[in-house]
Amino acid sequence: MTSPDSQTVELDREFLDTVTVHGREYQKIFHRPPGIFWTSRRSQRLDEEQRVFQRIFDDRLIFPPIRRPQRVLDCGHGSASWAVEVAEQYPDCQVIGVDIAPHMSPDDVPENLWLQVDNLNRNFTFPANHFDLVQSRLLATGIHHSRWPTYVRDIVRVLKPGGWVQMIEIYFNVQSDNGSITDEHALRRWSTQYMRAQEDRKDLRIGTRLRSMLTSAGLTEVDTKMIPLPLSAWGNDQRTRDIGQANSGNIQKLLRSLALYPLTKRLHMSIENFDTLVEQAQEEAKDPSLKAYFPL
Numbered sequence: 001m002t003s004p005d006s007q008t009v010e011l012d013r014e015f016l017d018t019v020t021v022h023g024r025e026y027q028k029i030f031h032r033p034p035g036i037f038w039t040s041r042r043s044q045r046l047d048e049e050q051r052v053f054q055r056i057f058d059d060r061l062i063f064p065p066i067r068r069p070q071r072v073l074d075c076g077h078g079s080a081s082w083a084v085e086v087a088e089q090y091p092d093c094q095v096i097g098v099d100i101a102p103h104m105s106p107d108d109v110p111e112n113l114w115l116q117v118d119n120l121n122r123n124f125t126f127p128a129n130h131f132d133l134v135q136s137r138l139l140a141t142g143i144h145h146s147r148w149p150t151y152v153r154d155i156v157r158v159l160k161p162g163g164w165v166q167m168i169e170i171y172f173n174v175q176s177d178n179g180s181i182t183d184e185h186a187l188r189r190w191s192t193q194y195m196r197a198q199e200d201r202k203d204l205r206i207g208t209r210l211r212s213m214l215t216s217a218g219l220t221e222v223d224t225k226m227i228p229l230p231l232s233a234w235g236n237d238q239r240t241r242d243i244g245q246a247n248s249g250n251i252q253k254l255l256r257s258l259a260l261y262p263l264t265k266r267l268h269m270s271i272e273n274f275d276t277l278v279e280q281a282q283e284e285a286k287d288p289s290l291k292a293y294f295p296l
């Protein structure tokens, strides 16, 4: 990785190789460990996800008690919506985003934002004691399961003394605490197969392990919270219902983009069965009597 002060270097060819699967373009990384990442020129889905997060988080971008951050790192910046908003809200702060996908970045970014292409499965080369805040949001499908302990240690190493880490992960195992989702529902079948297709390379339960990893890496004040991400409009209160309602229309897109490669290529599901599964899941998400959510 390079710092914003260093010169721009030509993009390594390894980040440009792609493969197309059922009409969707994936990025091939033949590194150690090898991986396949979905990529696109600009991800509308990730922009939509940022809007969902902003509603769930009541428009808060930064949770730790940081008043005037000077340096912020966003690991796996995606469409860079969060990094852009942080750079705009703190114009004196130097914001750096790192992502493996070279085509995700918006064309116009604030002058205090630098977007870099690199693989977070490799050790960080940022200096120690450098950032006031490091965010890592939705990286469970990108970080290799054996890399997590050193990834968290790398994040902690580059923090200034007194710096903070903000980590957010979705546990893609659809939950229903009132029993309305059964093993027969498409939403649950999608989850079960998606988790199975990823289990030998990714740790999709990482959200539940982050507290102990952060503590083991030397952090002292660690606070964790589980928030339900409603997939349909089941909420008792208007706010949760509204979020579920907004999400329910996009479920097919989300489940399709996450699972197309893992289910059709790793579990050898036919594309017809895959499409039927996500269409059925979409129908279920329209039913507010089904209490379905991903824990966040």
Ligand SMILES: C[S@@+](CC[C@H](N)C(=O)[O-])C[C@H]1O[C@@H](n2cnc3c(N)ncnc32)[C@H](O)[C@@H]1O
Pocket (backbone or CB within 6 Å): 037, 046, 049, 050, 075, 076, 077, 078, 079, 082, 098, 099, 100, 101, 104, 118, 119, 120, 121, 136, 137, 138, 139, 141, 142, 143
């Ligand atoms: C689900 S998106 C989340 C984007 C953003 N953090 C957000 O919350 O909106 C995951 C992002 O991490 C990137 N990513 C996945 N694996 C990565 C890796 N090994 N190194 C760097 N970026 C990675 C992907 O390209 C993608 O942009």
